[in-house]
Amino acid sequence: MARKISFKTAINEALDLEMRRDPSVILLGEDIVGGAGAPGEDDAWGGVLGVTKGLYAKHGNRLIDTPLSESAYIGAAVGAAACGMRPVAELMFLDFMGVCFDQILNQAAKFKYMFGGKAKTPVVIRAMVGAGFRAAAQHSQMLTPMFTHVPGLKVVCPSNAYDAKGLLIQSIRDDDPVIFCEHKNLYAHETEVPAESYAIPFGEANLMREGRDVTIVGYGLTVHRAMDAADRLARTERIEADVIDLRTLSPIDWDTIIESVESTGRLVVVDEANPRCSIASDIVAFVTQNAFGALKAAPQMVTAPHTPVPFSPVLEDLYIPSVDAVTAAVGRTTVAELVA
Amino acid sequence: MARKISFKTAINEALDLEMRRDPSVILLGEDIVGGAGAPGEDDAWGGVLGVTKGLYAKHGNRLIDTPLSESAYIGAAVGAAACGMRPVAELMFLDFMGVCFDQILNQAAKFKYMFGGKAKTPVVIRAMVGAGFRAAAQHSQMLTPMFTHVPGLKVVCPSNAYDAKGLLIQSIRDDDPVIFCEHKNLYAHETEVPAESYAIPFGEANLMREGRDVTIVGYGLTVHRAMDAADRLARTERIEADVIDLRTLSPIDWDTIIESVESTGRLVVVDEANPRCSIASDIVAFVTQNAFGALKAAPQMVTAPHTPVPFSPVLEDLYIPSVDAVTAAVGRTTVAELVA
């Protein structure tokens, strides 16, 4: 039975279903229940934006509010995972990685390899990413490229409620550490979502729209910019685009991307992260090295500028890759032919 | 007067010269003097590998040994910089970024922008990078792409003693936060270095060798692999390569790279970092987007594999990009033509 529910509700549902299915699943985070030791109501917050609201009533002490000590509780989640639990830790904003990164970079990500394959670390770290919330430079970053760079980590960034539910369920069942990135400006976004449990395998991108002229790749929020751009291009320029939603950044579905570019010959990657060593550059470089012959024009990267995220809404709106920027990039891949 | 000195000595000399020139330069780090509060000799260590040895005798209390609290002392260096000092903080191994990254990512790198241009943070963070030391997964990473990704940071990685001295002097004089990466396997490497003070400007790559057939780009240790590969190619295949030493990763000298590729039409980037969202992918993507017409073949990336750094010497030697891997990649850029 599918109903329209929000991205936020889909995440809540995925957590609920996995907690019912597997007693080793526990949730840790700041105010994920709320009101700990306070005189008022229980379950007072359900997370800073209410994503985990209501789970405490269903699962009680398997949700654990933490002190404001990310190193300690993210590390505790990692350690518990190495001891057979399946913790889902909420790092409110991924920007806070800076105070707990070692437990991810040098511990969770490396156990398996460093210990010769003898360790398993099934921990999920949920965190909000992305700009548009007027939350300024320390609460709006993507940082997805940094995690994608790290061997041993899996990195997920859904673009809609359906994927959010299926990918989070897979993340919890996956035996490797997963960084689960939730774009805060997608929380209210609704799609049809089945009530029952389902897992979306990692490394399978979603071909959202089929065209023949150009391949547009995005993830998270930028998938929507890519779709809007594709619609506009179809209407106004009769350009038909393949739009690929990566869904997972690591592992990444190279086959689907390469296959599409081999048919279109043109590639535009839309990435909300900063440009240097970005997901956009990663994809353009891989495709160029491995499908150079198929390219009819220079691949184009549409990213945030090489700046922190500005506070002022007028600037922040310019910071996030726009539909105009995507259509312009597509335009460059069509004229670029002449140059090439 | 130029003499042959080691990379390590060149760094020591740069620190000494800048401390003489500018009283606001101070050094902080773990055991950079050594023996603090201990019964034995003063200046007992001069850093874990002796890089700062002898500076205490010359500059006394302007070298400060720190407790093992990277967040506190790296942050203190950042704070002191915001208050008019020019601290050079040693983060022994860049791998330790995980315990202090916030002070770099969300503080030092963002002050200037977040405060509307009203802040200046002239801090230098020196750290060892790279594999080959048999130091295993937590003491051998490059991590250069992560820092290069961050707007507001400047990232330097010298390949030889001459550059190390000139780039460190520039780093100390620079008004922005600089991550100064010292490849531990280059410390003993010697080149001719003038005794006097000189600064090498950021964003100026070094064309180490001129060819016409292919452009090979590297930084740090991989510059030497690139040079060896170029020599071998010239001897055995009569292939002449441009070899470009980036010297600084952010800012990066796009002009020199593009200019070279426009003349050779072929590009190989050699990066000791892991492959995803790497410096290699960053350069291949930028060049492809901006000089697509000049490319005669698919650009090639030679990087470490997508794995942590293994301990066993036999595996670690396979992990680091080899001369063979570089020549093979150059080979692919020449045959690739047919495919294209």
Next chain:
Amino acid sequence: MSNNPFPLSRDDLLKAYRTMRTIRDFEERLHVEFAKGDIPGFVHLYAGEEATATGIMMHLTDVDRIASTHRGHGHCIAKGVDVHEMMAEIYGKVTGACRGKGGSMHIADLSKGMMGANGILGAGAPLICGAGLAAKFRGDGGVGITFFGDGASNQGTVLESMNLAAIWNLPVIFVVENNGYAESTSVEYATAVDSYVDRAAGFGLPGVTVDGTDFFAVHEAAGEIIRRARTGGGPALLECKMIRFFGHFEGDAQTYKAKGENELNRETRDCLKIFGNRVTSAGVLAQGDLDLVDREVALLIDDAVASAKSAPLPTPADLLTDVYVSY
């Protein structure tokens, strides 16, 4: 007035009151404007906590530096940051303290020794150690003060910094603004020690706990600690127990608080009322003196809001500037 029982002159008392009233009005007004939807982003109000920022900052000059928090408006005002520039910043205008690029959580004015509000809990502690180190090298007698909440007191950065400041004998003061809550979580749940004085002792720091709603208690305790730090006596911790009148941020339903908790606090523990009663009943200031300040401050805030609203926005070019000194 000859028989002034307070350690502050009449003028200083008026200055203190004006500062507290300015913070209060600034925050109460933001609460109203935010509800209208005029203000973007996260806004954390300092209302109820004014006596702490003011009692401490009365001892400081521009050579002294502070590192603030996400709840930084009060610290900014007490440290002398221009109220018009603050308001414009919160509205995202180019006339703001950070030219609209920082917003409420990042207001800074280094010329006033205000090293920035901070969106990262505890991040100010290492930074202020650096300020203290710089002051020590310069020998300018400056002190550094870092503020952090009861919740942030459990951040490793804060804890490491206490040890660092102690072994380096830095002129640094750690001010715990203990308002009992971290978002919706109580300090009793999150912090495993009854008094922060014990926490400080574990790092060799002297510590004092005061009623942060009592300006005079804060002023006295801070004065002694700051004097000691200035004269080479080293770092210390000051715990101020206080009240947060509003929610964690604007929009917080506050269901974790007890019924009537806010009303009772405003009734019985309003630091402005407490201060007013003290100074008027002592006959050092007349109610009329305070009323005059109230009227002046009201006008100031009205004007700050009005000019912030009408101020120009940043231009697209501003997006790309200020990344590097040489950008």
Next chain:
Amino acid sequence: MSNNPFPLSRDDLLKAYRTMRTIRDFEERLHVEFAKGDIPGFVHLYAGEEATATGIMMHLTDVDRIASTHRGHGHCIAKGVDVHEMMAEIYGKVTGACRGKGGSMHIADLSKGMMGANGILGAGAPLICGAGLAAKFRGDGGVGITFFGDGASNQGTVLESMNLAAIWNLPVIFVVENNGYAESTSVEYATAVDSYVDRAAGFGLPGVTVDGTDFFAVHEAAGEIIRRARTGGGPALLECKMIRFFGHFEGDAQTYKAKGENELNRETRDCLKIFGNRVTSAGVLAQGDLDLVDREVALLIDDAVASAKSAPLPTPADLLTDVYVSY
């Protein structure tokens, strides 16, 4: 023996001695082999500190977990990790505990509850909180023990973890291995408190300091703390004052130590000698019993080194495996 004054049986005393001797020989032998240049990378020796690892680990079984440090050989041996696999790992052989991928700083054996040596100071503290949390959820009565040095005691991860363990009442024990030095830096310089018991108190943790070279003192203190933790009594801190016989790592000239410091320590504070004297003078064990153990251990270490040297290296294919469970 009827009149055994010790809280351990004759067999347990022999077991303890064998463990300490195994650690000592393992480390002394590595010192020799390293000097020959046969051993790659950084090697940090535990020699001199054996009584601490052994005194604590005597109370543990495989259900209990430990998180170790860069100086982890002693913890591994005392926790029951196979000596042959350890030696092979240190030589980078595929027969090693981590198939040659980890080396000295990353030896682990989760089946024995050994969660890994660690190259990152303090990193074991959060991890062991997770082990304690898992034990609590499973109700298996397991405890978690994290070791860290006097230097690492100033890492934010360790400090945050003490608070976390306290508020969650985790069955976790924080063992400070205070050997007086962090690399070349003295604990007096780096740590702003005289006793770690005071540091613990700042996080609401009970703490005890013992002479870490006295097996019986460690064994008794650890026994009590561990028993309490097992039965829901919560976390605690145990400071063990000890001696590092060798340098920080192999190759350290140790000029920061006092002249004759090492010799004097080996003479007067050798935990093996102290243990031997105690048990023989009490007549519970005869010198002959100890000598027999010494001979057996010597053979074990000889064999471990010989087989490590002759063991096969990893193959190129091993470079790419074990990154992901499903790699």
